[in-house]
Every structure is written in structure tokens, then in C-alpha cells.
Amino acid sequence: MSATSGEKLLDVRGLTVRFPTSDGVVQAVSDVSYSLSRGETLGVVGESGSGKSVSNLAVMGLLNRQRTAISGEVDFLGRNLLTLPAAELRKIRGKDIAMVFQDPFACLHPMYRVGWQIAEAVLAHADVGKAKAWERAVELLDHVGIPNAKSRARDYPHQFSGGMRQRAMIAMALVHNPAILICDEPTTALDVTVQAQIIELIEEVKREFNIGVVLVTHDLGVIAETANSVMVMYAGRIMEYGPAKQIFEHPQHPYTWGLLDSMPSVERRLAALVPIEGSPPSLLAPPNGCPFHPRCRYRFEPCPVERPPLDAPVPEAHLDACHLSWEEKVKHGAERSITRLGDAA
Amino acid sequence: MVFYIARRLFWTLIVVAAVIAITFLVFYVLPAGDPALRFAGKNPNPTELELIRHRLGLDRAWYVQFAKFIKTFFVGDQYGWPGLGYTFSGQTSVLHLILQRAPRTLLLIAGAAVIWVTSGVSIGVISAVKRRSLVDRGAMGFALFGISAPVFWLGLMGLYIFWRQLGWSGGTGYVSPTHSVTGFLSHMWLPWVALAMLYAAFYARMTRNNLLETLGEDYIRTARAKGLSERRVIFKHGLRASLTPIVTMFGLDIALLVGGAVITESVFNLQGLGYLAINGALTQDLPTVLGVVLLAAVCVALANLAVDIVYAFLDPRVRYA
Numbered sequence: 143m144s145a146t147s148g149e150k151l152l153d154v155r156g157l158t159v160r161f162p163t164s165d166g167v168v169q170a171v172s173d174v175s176y177s178l179s180r181g182e183t184l185g186v187v188g189e190s191g192s193g194k195s196v197s198n199l200a201v202m203g204l205l206n207r208q209r210t211a212i213s214g215e216v217d218f219l220g221r222n223l224l225t226l227p228a229a230e231l232r233k234i235r236g237k238d239i240a241m242v243f244q245d246p247f248a249c250l251h252p253m254y255r256v257g258w259q260i261a262e263a264v265l266a267h268a269d270v271g272k273a274k275a276w277e278r279a280v281e282l283l284d285h286v287g288i289p290n291a292k293s294r295a296r297d298y299p300h301q302f303s304g305g306m307r308q309r310a311m312i313a314m315a316l317v318h319n320p321a322i323l324i325c326d327e328p329t330t331a332l333d334v335t336v337q338a339q340i341i342e343l344i345e346e347v348k349r350e351f352n353i354g355v356v357l358v359t360h361d362l363g364v365i366a367e368t369a370n371s372v373m374v375m376y377a378g379r380i381m382e383y384g385p386a387k388q389i390f391e392h393p394q395h396p397y398t399w400g401l402l403d404s405m406p407s408v409e410r411r412l413a414a415l416v417p418i419e420g421s422p423p424s425l426l427a428p429p430n431g432c433p434f435h436p437r438c439r440y441r442f443e444p445c446p447v448e449r450p451p452l453d454a455p456v457p458e459a460h461l462d463a464c465h466l467s468w469e470e471k472v473k474h475g476a477e478r479s480i481t482r483l484g485d486a487a
Numbered sequence: 488m489v490f491y492i493a494r495r496l497f498w499t500l501i502v503v504a505a506v507i508a509i510t511f512l513v514f515y516v517l518p519a520g521d522p523a524l525r526f527a528g529k530n531p532n533p534t535e536l537e538l539i540r541h542r543l544g545l546d547r548a549w550y551v552q553f554a555k556f557i558k559t560f561f562v563g564d565q566y567g568w569p570g571l572g573y574t575f576s577g578q579t580s581v582l583h584l585i586l587q588r589a590p591r592t593l594l595l596i597a598g599a600a601v602i603w604v605t606s607g608v609s610i611g612v613i614s615a616v617k618r619r620s621l622v623d624r625g626a627m628g629f630a631l632f633g634i635s636a637p638v639f640w641l642g643l644m645g646l647y648i649f650w651r652q653l654g655w656s657g658g659t660g661y662v663s664p665t666h667s668v669t670g671f672l673s674h675m676w677l678p679w680v681a682l683a684m685l686y687a688a689f690y691a692r693m694t695r696n697n698l699l700e701t702l703g704e705d706y707i708r709t710a711r712a713k714g715l716s717e718r719r720v721i722f723k724h725g726l727r728a729s730l731t732p733i734v735t736m737f738g739l740d741i742a743l744l745v746g747g748a749v750i751t752e753s754v755f756n757l758q759g760l761g762y763l764a765i766n767g768a769l770t771q772d773l774p775t776v777l778g779v780v781l782l783a784a785v786c787v788a789l790a791n792l793a794v795d796i797v798y799a800f801l802d803p804r805v806r807y808a
Contacts, residue, residue, distance in 0.1 A: 202712060204708060204711055204712060232714050232715075232716065233714065234714070235711070235712060235713070235714040236712055236713040236714030236715075237714055240712070241712045243705060243708065243709065243712075245705060248704065248705035248706065249705045249706055249708070249709045250706055250709065251706040251709070251710070251724055251727075251728070252706070252728070252802070252803070252804055253727055253728060253731075253801070253802060253803060253804075254727075259709075262713065262715070263713040263714075266713050266714045266715050267714055298803040298804070300803070300804050311709075314709075314713070
């Protein structure tokens with residue numbers, strides 16, 4: 143596999159996901175566009191139900207095609223994954239694009255040995271013997287930092303700790319040296335002390351294999367440390383999207399400001415945390431205009447009426463979807479600017 | 488594990504003893520008449536009755552008879568071990584009777600079990616995979632029918648259609664397979680199907696619901712994310728987790744039928760263990776009833792133990808100490 147850094151791996155354009163239900167159509171993801179290059183970590187942030195996970199499942203082809211309406215384009219090295227026949231997509235899944243999920247307690251089959259489950263991933267895309275596949279499983283477990291990998295491979299998932307299970311999931315994802323690793327909240331279910339280790343492992347893997355990583359999380363601290371670019375999602379839409387440095391130094395969207403204000407850090411006392419009032423809208427009937435307007439402190443006349451397009455307010459800025467004037471974005475953004483976050487965290 | 492099994496076997500003994508004691512109590516507390524009267528002929532005089540009671544051991548207190556029964560069981564009688572005594576009615580060996588009747592019931596259960604497991608599980612899998620399709624609705628409609636239709640009605644309808652009208656069945660009664668294999672099959676297929684129907688329906692629904700639940704688990708998504716074929720996802724990952732509770736149920740269902748296939752046995756006049764028990768109860772033949780009850784209780788208790796042991800092998804999270 144060619145491994146030029148910067149090679150564009152994934153190009154998502156206008157991805158829209160709708161779930162028809164008996165109560166109406168859930169507008170899970172609306173018109174989402176982004177790209178991912180080799181060596182890049184794309185951080186995706188947003189509250190629960192903002193469409194972060196669903197958009198990734200759509201890219202992986204893990205949504206039931208019969209019960210979901212998916213439109214747009216997902217270009218992976220020149221092939222549109224959304225129109226690819228299921229059998230072709232299956233050959234890419236787990237081989238070129240691999241995924242690590244949120245809850246390692248639920249993501250491993252409770253009745254099969256950990257090594258067996260990884261060996262199975264080997265056999266899914268490679269014509270090798272079982273013994274060879276098992277060897278590879280042990281080798282990978284060792285690689286992701288499982289001590290005594292040879293004997294631990296024979297353990298069942300319940301004999302592993304949470305962190306070890308997530309390591310095993312990462313080992314499973316790495317089986318075929320994928321081009322893209324999608325990590326859907328990989329640390330949410332883990333102890334704080336283990337979280338940093340897992341993030342570190344993902345970063346190591348990214349550097350070592352020179353792959354593209356999509357890191358979905360609601361932990362801005364993790365994003366600030368690792369991501370090259372950041373996509374802020376709300377109610378199934380992109381609110382702000384740009385290079386990580388810019389997002390943290392010059393945040394342009396009131397929702398991002400809210401996220402930053404509500405994030406604890408070393409120099410900020412708990413009392414200074416400002417929550418975002420209200421709760422995310424129902425995706426069955428998202429608000430007209432800007433989806434964030436009912437909770438936005440800066441809303442004015444056009445917000446409830448017209449949905450702001452995702453574009454750059456001035457050429458040197460990054461993309462946002464907000465009606466505020468550039469001057470105001472600069473002014474309010476500067477109050478939240480977090481330049482030292484990397485050092486603080 | 489060995490200690491666990493030993494402990495369970497000990498409790499099995501206690502349970503079986505309790506079942507026997509309760510059977511004794513029921514027999515003495517709720518008498519449907521004096522057994523001695525039944526064997527004394529017409530207009531018996533009190534001396535004769537007293538003699539019969541003495542010969543049957545009915546003049547002793549129930550616990551003495553109970554102790555005697557337990558003793559005979561362990562020591563054995565002239566017909567070998569385990570000693571189950573003689574029937575009141577014919578003074579024949581209960582053990583002999585049971586050994587004679589047991590194959591009928593066991594073959595009935597075995598045939599039906601094969602049918603209900605294979606059809607029930609496969610219907611359940613198809614239903615779950617083709618969820619909400621016409622196939623699924625058809626299968627679940629069938630399941631509802633199977634659960635609601637009583638065995639005696641199914642049996643009688645089956646006999647009417649396949650024996651009287653179509654002549655596809657050998658009809659009622661039992662033909663030993665050692666005597667004629669074709670005769671055995673032509674007499675047995677209808678009772679097999681009739682008995683299997685209820686269980687097949689039940690297993691189909693269980694399999695479907697378990698599989699649907701399992702297919703919603705996160706580890707199934709992991710399996711798909713690995714790029715496994717849908718077939719492998721369903722059979723290797725989905726079914727493995729869904730079938731464990733069904734294995735449990737299967738063990739108990741089989742054991743319960745040992746003494747509980749009475750209706751099927753009577754509709755098809757197979758005269759197996761259920762028939763023996765019912766007949767024994769109706770004629771106040773305590774030793775016969777005790778023999779069948781004892782066998783059924785042992786089967787249920789052992790099946791329970793077997794299921795627990797098998798479960799530990801099927802689900803690595805379960806370990807007994």
C-alpha cells in the first residue's frame with residue numbers, strides 16, 4: 143500500500159441519513175461533507191445525538207440499507223462506498239477501513255476467546271491457515287500492549303479489563319493495516335487513567351502505520367491534543383469545520399463557544415464553567431432556521447427563519463454555519479480562545 | 488467442578504426423596520377409595536379385606552411403607568435393581584412394566600424432539616433474518632396456531648385426515664421397530680408431528696426473539712465491521728449466543744415429557760409411561776404410580792444438572808465452584 147502522507151483517503155460529500163420511523167422521519171445526518179487524508183486525525187465533536195456516530199456507521203456501511211435512506215457520496219480512493227454492492231463493501235470493511243467502538247464491554251463476543259475473534263478478522267480477508275491467523279492475533283495483542291499476549295489470547299473477554307478490551311479492539315482493527323481507522327468515542331466507557339493510554343495508543347498506531355484517523359468524542363481535551371482538523375456537529379449538521387489550531391484559537395460558532403465554556407481545564411475553576419442551556423432538539427422535527435438558535439445566546443432576526451450555510455465568512459477563516467457578522471465572531475471567539483490547552487491538559 | 492456435581496447429585500437425591508414422600512402423602516391423604524376393595528372381588532368379608540390389606544402392606548403406617556419402598560429401591564428385589572416392588576393389581580414387577588413401556592415413550596419423545604428442534608430453530612432463524620417479511624408473518628402465524636392448538640385436537644384431526652381419509656398413516660397403536668421398521672414409522676410419524684407441533688412453535692418464537700435481540704448487540708456490529716459475511720455473522724455470532732437459553736429449555740422439556748406425554752400417548756393409544764401412570768392413579772395402584780413418578784423425577788433432576796453443566800461449557804462466563 144502506498145503511504146504518502148497527505149494522500150486524500152476519504153471524501154464525504156453531502157452525506158444525509160434519514161431513518162423512517164412510525165413517528166416520522168428522523169433526520170439523523172444532514173448534508174455533511176468532510177475529507178480525511180493519510181496521517182491526519184479528524185476530530186468530530188458534538189453532544190449525544192448530534193449525528194457523529196451515525197455518519198461514521200454510514201461510511202462503514204453498517205446501517206441497514208433497507209431501513210435507512212442514505213444519500214450523498216462517500217469517496218474512498220476513487221470508489222463511492224454508498225453505491226458499492228454489499229459484497230464489495232464487505233471486502234473493504236475491516237480491511238481498508240476499520241472501526242473501534244465506544245463500549246469495549248459490549249463489542250467483543252462474550253463466548254469466544256479474544257484471540258479467536260482477532261484471528262477471525264484475519265481470516266475474513268486473508269487466505270491463510272488458522273494457526274497463522276492465531277499467530278497474527280497474538281502478535282497484534284502484544285503490539286497493542288497486552289502483557290503475556292500468548293496466553294492472554296486464550297482468555298475470554300470477561301477476563302480482560304476495560305482498557306485491555308479496548309486494546310484488543312484496536313488490535314482487531316489493525317489486522318490488515320487499514321488506511322482509515324474510525325474510533326467512535328473509544329475512551330468514553332473507560333477509566334480516566336486508561337483513557338489517556340488508549341488515545342496515546344491510537345496516536346502511536348496512526349504514526350506507525352501512517353493512516354487516517356477519525357476520532358469521534360465529546361471530550362474536547364482529547365481533540366485538542368491529537369486532532370489535526372476538527373468538525374463540530376449539532377443536530378446532524380456541521381456547525382464548524384476547520385484546522386484544529388484555528389478552531390481552538392479562533393472559534394467562530396456560538397455552539398463551539400458553548401462547548402469550550404462548558405469544558406473544565408486545569409486553569410478554569412468549576413464555578414467558571416458555563417453549561418449550554420436547554421437540550422439538543424428532536425431530530426424528528428428539528429427547528430427551522432439554524433438548528434442551534436433556540437439555545438443560542440447570540441440569536442437575532444434571521445436565525446429562526448433562515449438556515450445559515452456552511453461557509454467561510456472571510457477568506458482566511460475556516461467554515462462555520464452562523465449568521466453573526468465576522469466582527470462579532472472575532473470578538474466573541476477571542477474571549478474563548480484556548481491557545482494553551484495543549485500544555486494545560 | 489467435581490465437587491459441584493457431587494453436591495448437585497446429593498441435592499438431586501433429596502429432591503427425588505421429597506417427590507416420593509409427597510406422592511405417598513397424596514395417596515394417603517386424598518384416598519379415592521380403598522385399593523383393597525378393588526381386588527377383593529364382590530361382597531368381600533372383613534377378614535378377606537384385612538388379609539388383602541396385609542398382603543399389600545396397606546395395614547402399615549404410610550411412613551413405614553415409605554421406608555420399605557426406599558429400602559427395596561436400594562437393596563433391589565427379585566427382579567433386580569432398582570427394586571420397585573409389585574403392582575397391586577397383577578402382582579407383576581413394576582420395574583418390568585416400566586422397562587416394557589419406557590421405549591414407547593422414549594421413542595415418541597426422541598422423534599418429536601428431533602422434529603421440533605430442527606423445524607423450530609430453522610423457522611425461528613428464517614423469521615428473524617427475514618424479519619417483517621411475508622415469510623416471517625407466515626411463520627409466526629403458524630407458531631401461534633401451534634401454541635394454541637391442543638395436542639388432542641391436533642392428534643384427532645391428524646388421525647382423521649392422514650389415517651381415515653388419506654391412508655398415509657398406520658393409525659393408532661404401537662408397533663415395535665424390532666418387529667417392523669416400516670410399521671413403526673407409519674404408526675409413529677403422526678404422534679411425533681402432533682407432539683412436536685406445540686414445541687416447534689414455541690422454539691421458533693424463542694429462537695426468533697433471541698436471535699433478533701442478539702443481532703442488536705454491539706458485538707454483532709463488531710462482527711460486521713470485521714467484514715464477515717452475513718451468513719457467518721448470523722450463524723457463528725448470532726446463533727451461538729441465542730441458542731444457549733434454548734439448550735437449557737430443551738433439557739427440561741425432554742425430561743418433563745418422560746412422564747408428561749400422556750395426552751399424545753392416549754390419543755394415539757401408544758400405552759407408554761404416561762398411560763401407565765394414569766392407569767395406576769385411576770386404579771389406586773400406588774407402586775405403579777410411584778415407579779413412574781420416581782423415573783420422571785429422576786429424569787427432571789438429572790436433566791437439570793446436565794443442563795447446568797452443559798451451560799458452563801456453552802457460556803464461558805458461567806463457572807461453578
